[in-house]
Amino acid sequence: MIPVRITIRRIVCHRDLMAEYENPLPNPCPHREGEVFLATTAEKPEGLCESAWQTLFPFVLALGSGGTGLYDGWMKNPRTALVSCNDGFRPVSFLLEALPASAENT
Numbered sequence: 001m002i003p004v005r006i007t008i009r010r011i012v013c014h015r016d017l018m019a020e021y022e023n024p025l026p027n028p029c030p031h032r033e034g035e036v037f038l039a040t041t042a043e044k045p046e047g048l049c050e051s052a053w054q055t056l057f058p059f060v061l062a063l064g065s066g067g068t069g070l071y072d073g074w075m076k077n078p079r080t081a082l083v084s085c086n087d088g089f090r091p092v093s094f095l096l097e098a099l100p101a102s103a104e105n106t
Contacts, residue, residue, distance in 0.1 A: 001039075001040060001041060001042065001064040001065065002063065002064045002065070002066060002098050002099065003038055003039065003040050003064070003098075003099045003100075004038070004039040004060045004063050004064045004096055004097065004098055004099065005036060005037075005038055005039075005095075005096070005097045005099055006036065006037040006038070006039060006045065006048065006056065006060070006094050006095070006096055007034070007035070007036050007037075007094065007095045007097070008031050008032065008033050008034060008035045008036075008092055008093070008094060009033065009082070009093045009094065009095045010033060010092070010093040011029065011031065011032070011033055011090060011091075011092050011093075012090060012091055012092075012093075013089070013090045014088070014089055014090070017088065017089055018089045018090075021089075022089050028087070028089070028090060029049070029087065029090055029092065030047075030049060031049060031052075031092060039060045039064060042057075042061060042064075044057075049085065049092075051085060051086065051087070052085040052092060052094065054086075055083060055084075055085050055086050056083055056085075056094055056096065059081045059083050059096050060096060062081075063079065063080075063081065063096055063097075063098040064098065066098075068098075077097075079097065079098040080095060080096060080097045080098070081095075081096045082094070082095055082096075083096060
């Protein structure tokens with residue numbers, strides 16, 4: 001598998017929706033902007049949210065298998081994808097980048 005770098009680019013909080021609909025959670029999202037993970041196999045990288053991984057996995061697998069142009073030309077770099085997790089209260093945007101095989105050791 002081609003290594004895929006997963007970078008958290010943005011975390012948004014919809015406080016109005018949280019106040020109206022969400023039961024308070026002690027630790028709803030363990031991540032921070034700028035955090036980076038490296039997927040080198042089909043296994044979830046250590047420390048990455050399980051729910052986010054379920055959303056990201058098909059895109060990581062496609063890029064890691066050499067797929068390009070996942071959004072029919074929407075992305076400037078065809079070896080990338082910008083995907084958000086499914087948390088409607090605080091969606092996290094992840095940049096996925098297929099890397100050269102030598103990047104696995106960096």
